[in-house]
Amino acid sequence: xxxxxxxxxxxxxxxxxxxxxxxxxxxxxxxxxxxxxxxxxxxxxxxxxxxxxxxxxxxxxxxxxxxxxxxxxxxxxxxxxxxxxxxxxxxxxxxxxxxxxxxxxxxxxxxxxxxxxxxxxxxxxxxxxxxxxxxxxxxxxxxxxxxxxxxxxxxxxxxxxxxxxxxxxxxxxxxxxxxxxxxxxxxxxxxxxxxxxxxxxxxxxxxxxxxxxxxxxxxxxxxxxxxxxxxxxxxxxxxxxx
Ligand code: NDP
Numbered sequence: 001x002x003x004x005x006x007x008x009x010x011x012x013x014x015x016x017x018x019x020x021x022x023x024x025x026x027x028x029x030x031x032x033x034x035x036x037x038x039x040x041x042x043x044x045x046x047x048x049x050x051x052x053x054x055x056x057x058x059x060x061x062x063x064x065x066x067x068x069x070x071x072x073x074x075x076x077x078x079x080x081x082x083x084x085x086x087x088x089x090x091x092x093x094x095x096x097x098x099x100x101x102x103x104x105x106x107x108x109x110x111x112x113x114x115x116x117x118x119x120x121x122x123x124x125x126x127x128x129x130x131x132x133x134x135x136x137x138x139x140x141x142x143x144x145x146x147x148x149x150x151x152x153x154x155x156x157x158x159x160x161x162x163x164x165x166x167x168x169x170x171x172x173x174x175x176x177x178x179x180x181x182x183x184x185x186x187x188x189x190x191x192x193x194x195x196x197x198x199x200x201x202x203x204x205x206x207x208x209x210x211x212x213x214x215x216x217x218x219x220x221x222x223x224x225x226x227x228x229x230x231x232x233x234x235x236x237x238x239x240x241x242x
Contacts, residue, residue, distance in 0.1 A: 004220070005074050005131075006030045007067065009057050010084030012044040013037065015133065018209035019081055019216045020050050028079065031070040033057065035084070036107035057084045057110035059116035065119040076125065077118040079220045082111045082155070083133040086186060088214030089144045100147045107151035109160055119162070119171065128171035130223045131221045132159050133212070134231065136179045139241045152177075155233055173223060176215045179235025180207040203236030 006023045006050065010016040011032025023107050033053045034041045034153025035231040041052040053070060055062040071077060085107045088099040115130055122128025137145055156175055163173040180186055180197055189197070198205065218224060233241050 003076040004028045004222075005071075005076065006079035006081065006220070007033065007070060007077050007118070008081040009082055009110065009112070010034045011050075011081070011179070012052055014185060015181055015209045016083040017044055018213040019083060019225050020044075020104065021048050022078065022210070022213035022217050023081075023220065024048065024050055026220070028220070029042065029074045031074060033066065033084065046065070052117050054217065056106075057114055058105035059112045060109075060116075063110075063113040064115055067114070077229065078122070078125075078127060079129040079131070080114060080118050081133065081216055081220075082114055084110055085185075087145065087148050087150075087188075089148070091144055092146045094145065103147035104151050104154075107148065107204070108154045108158075111155055115158075115162065117211065119166070122171045123166065123169040125184060126170040127222075128166065128169075129224070130159075130162065130166070131169065131171040131216050132156075132173070132175040134159075134175045136175045136177055136233070136235045136239050136241075139177055139231070139233070140239045148177045151227040159231065160229045167228055172219070172225060174219045174227060175231045176219070176235050177231050177235065178207060178212045179233075179238045180206050181209055181212060183209060201236040201238045205236065207234060207236055239240050 006028045008020045011020040012034040015227040024030045045052045055066040132155045134155040135152040141149045
């Protein structure tokens with residue numbers, strides 16, 4: 001891969017951390033963003049040698065300022081990975097409006113907020129890769145996650161629509177739908193629930209963050225220009241999306 005410039009949101013830990021490292025190893029210059037976990041970000045920066053930037057990707061103006069700051073140092077963005085995300089689980093009849101709003105904001109508004117900063121420049125330069133990390137639960141739905149399933153399904157619609165707008169200008173837009181991956185997000189799930197989840201995964205285990213990162217590198221390559229509007233499913237056989 002040529003020296004492409006990448007931004008990975010939520011790129012300092014979990015799946016995003018693995019994506020940042022894999023893109024760096026593939027030859028990219030990478031900036032990793034995060035929300036507030038300074039300790040994790042500091043540790044990641046020291047270990048991976050990747051610059052980190054803190055802002056809330058749910059805030060449009062913060063995204064505008066943050067991307068401008070990154071581009072001042074590393075140049076125009078060729079690759080954007082919209083990976084940052086949160087869960088605020090709860091059954092719908094008990095879900096508070098804040099739980100709904102927080103997840104839509106962090107997981108879906110963020111995709112607009114970030115893509116909007118880089119897409120015009122990608123069009124002008126005739127090259128771009130936007131890669132959205134959705135979820136198996138955006139494909140099949142999940143009880144207790146109406147907010148998260150809606151946001152993640154929304155990312156898939158966004159991906160397919162923007163792919164059509166970017167195709168003629170060399171900008172591909174794709175999504176990756178991970179199944180359950182061993183990160184802090186999944187560690188928050190109750191142990192008995194986790195055993196039930198693993199029982200539904202034919203591969204018989206959780207996925208590794210690196211297994212998602214390699215999908216990102218594949219889609220980010222210059223040679224991947226004919227793949228756009230796709231959703232790559234990586235879920236250990238848990239669900240076969242149509
Ligand atoms: P983690 O909770 O381990 O990490 C989330 C990352 O996103 C952190 O770097 C966090 O920053 C950042 N982040 C969260 N909210 C914001 C925000 N508002 N602004 C900026 N950064 C933010 O998550 P995972 O690695 O598990 O998940 C990564 C993505 O993959 C998410 O979109 C998730 O929905 C998706 N996914 C995960 C699966 C899994 O099984 N783990 C399965 C399917 C999809 P900070 O460190 O500061 O908190």
